[in-house]
Amino acid sequence: MQETGTVRHVRALFISDVHLGMQAIQVEELLKFLAIHEADTIYIVGDLIDGWRLQKEWNWPAEYDALANVLLGKARAGARIVYLAGNHDEFLRDYLGTYFGGVEIVDRMIHITADGKRYLVIHGDQFDVVVANAKWLAHIGDWAYNFALTINAPINWVRRRMGLSYWSLSAWAKQKVKSAVSVxxxxxxxxSLEARNSKVEGVICGHIHQAAMHHKFGIHYINSGDWVESCTAIVEGHDGAFELIRWKDISAPPRKRRGLGRLRAS
Structure with a gap:
């Protein structure tokens, strides 16, 4: 397992769903992660900025500027940074094909791995039935998610006092709903179907805040997860293999680690 103080260089790094503007997110953990990960190409797979939340209440603390400076600094140092707009930062879709501070803004991208495989990279909201056809319902779901995150704090304060580990009400509720309706x-x-139609070997996305790597539908499906709660990312090594990094498992003290912090799949 990688030590948290050792800088690691990878070929490509994929992060998504940071949601700058929400109250309960893991920006400080993302800053720690980026401090020891360098990449030739960094893909921001949507929803770095939560425009929905910022429209309702402006919230931009100093660590948000720190994150922007880190990313722009990596761009100045030679990293290619590709920003794929999501539904919460959909205002960026008015600027597709442009550059900001060396950051390329696109809707989708084909990533070619070191061993020549082609992957569609896209946020994924375009294939979410709720977002596409009932945006008002998506906003209600966003409110409920934020509410669950808010009450997570007192719940987990009590759990810590009892010596119990962190428990996510929002993740539990989302999982129960998704299991019921197979969303x-x-x-x-x-x-996976879009990837097949695009004649590529796989797809890398975000949006549903559920990190995963599998071949269930005959396509290599990869989801980079989120930095609201789970703190997950995808990296491609110089051999073309992908890894799902669960940063909380790596960065936690040894006695609190819950097993392997990385899952590997090619």
Whole structure:
């Protein structure tokens, strides 16, 4: 397992769903992660900025500027940074094909791995039935998600006092709903079908805040997860293999680690 103080260089890095503007997010953990990860190409797979939340209440603390400076600094140092707009930062879709501070803004991208495989990179909201056809319902879901994050704090304060580990009400609720209506499975299947139609070997996306790597639908489906709660990212090594990094497992003290911090799949 990688030590947290050792800088690691990878070929490509994929992060998504940071949601700058929400109250309860993991920006400080992302800064720690980026401090020891360098990449030739960094893909921001949507929803770095939460425009929905910022429209309702402006919230831009100093660590947000620190994150922007880190990313722009990596661009100045030679990293290619590709920003794929998502539904929460959909205002950026008015600027597709442009550059900001060396950051390229696109809707989708084909990533070619070191061993020549082609992957569609896209946020994924375009294949979410709720977002595409009932945006008002998506906003209600966003409110409920934020509410769950808010009450997570007192719940987990009590759990810490009792010596229990962190528990996510929002993740539990989302998982229960998705299990009932198979939303997640349909999303993954839709993205896999789009990858197949695009004549590529796989798809790398975000949006549903559920990190995963599998071949359930005959396509290599990869989801980079989020930095609201789970703190996950995808990296491609110089051999073309992908890894799903669960940063909380790596960065936690040894006695609190819950097993391997990385899953590997090619």
């Amino acid at each position: 997640m499975g349909r999303f993954e299947e839709a993205l």
